[in-house]
Amino acid sequence: MQIRELKVPDAYEITPVVHGDSRGAFLEWYRADKLEEATGRHLDLRQANASVSAAGSIRGIHFADVPPSQAKWVFCPRGALLDVVVDIRVGSPTFGQWDSVLLDDVDRRAVFVTEGLGHAFVALEEGTTINYLCSATFSPGREHGINPLDPAIGIEWPTVGRDGSPFEPLLSAKDTAAPSLAQAEADGLLPQYDEVQAFLQSLRG
Numbered sequence: 001m002q003i004r005e006l007k008v009p010d011a012y013e014i015t016p017v018v019h020g021d022s023r024g025a026f027l028e029w030y031r032a033d034k035l036e037e038a039t040g041r042h043l044d045l046r047q048a049n050a051s052v053s054a055a056g057s058i059r060g061i062h063f064a065d066v067p068p069s070q071a072k073w074v075f076c077p078r079g080a081l082l083d084v085v086v087d088i089r090v091g092s093p094t095f096g097q098w099d100s101v102l103l104d105d106v107d108r109r110a111v112f113v114t115e116g117l118g119h120a121f122v123a124l125e126e127g128t129t130i131n132y133l134c135s136a137t138f139s140p141g142r143e144h145g146i147n148p149l150d151p152a153i154g155i156e157w158p159t160v161g162r163d164g165s166p167f168e169p170l171l172s173a174k175d176t177a178a179p180s181l182a183q184a185e186a187d188g189l190l191p192q193y194d195e196v197q198a199f200l201q202s203l204r205g
């Protein structure tokens, strides 16, 4: 398993060793010890989620108040998706920047999104399934969204699926109505970079 930090600091791409044989494949999609080696922190598993999406579905950009926010170890057991991490931490040197990783049932990568970052993805195939391990339980009043189509962030969402078929973006009503990054900042919804860093540091203790 290899762990690489993304262009958005404190987010990571995880590339597993996939052992293929005549029966199919075997891989380790999460290793606590490798996470600790690479990042100096642990993931206190509190919840595991799954969702299934139609091709073109965009979910996010979602984030939760810090502390404790919610770190997510994201994996795609079926289909394909583009996973996106956005730096929404006010005062971060990379504020407003985003990076993405293709997660699919071929290379079987994962992404680790740490507390205070924004997370979103688009499904590139019908029935794409995502699983994620979470460091905190769902706390609806502390969860927020930013519009994933905000031009100021400028996420380059794919417009064709894995098979090359074009698709229309499909968003929930909640995500469609979500504020822009600038509006979320003006509304005081975004996490402060120094507070996030202090929280991340407390997890390394």
Ligand SMILES: Cc1cn([C@H]2C[C@H](O)[C@@H](COP(=O)(O)OP(=O)(O)O[C@H]3O[C@@H](C)C(=O)[C@@H](O)[C@H]3O)O2)c(=O)[nH]c1=O
Residues within 6 Å of the ligand: 049, 051, 059, 060, 061, 062, 072, 119, 120, 121, 137, 138, 172, 174
């Ligand atoms: C996130 C969540 C939702 N729900 C419920 C609320 C709602 O009725 C239904 C669907 O919720 P949403 O529309 O928010 O689901 P979704 O848009 O898939 O939300 C997810 O998006 C990705 C990008 C993330 O990073 C996740 O943390 C999560 O926010 O599921 C739970 O019961 N538990 C949960 O942990």
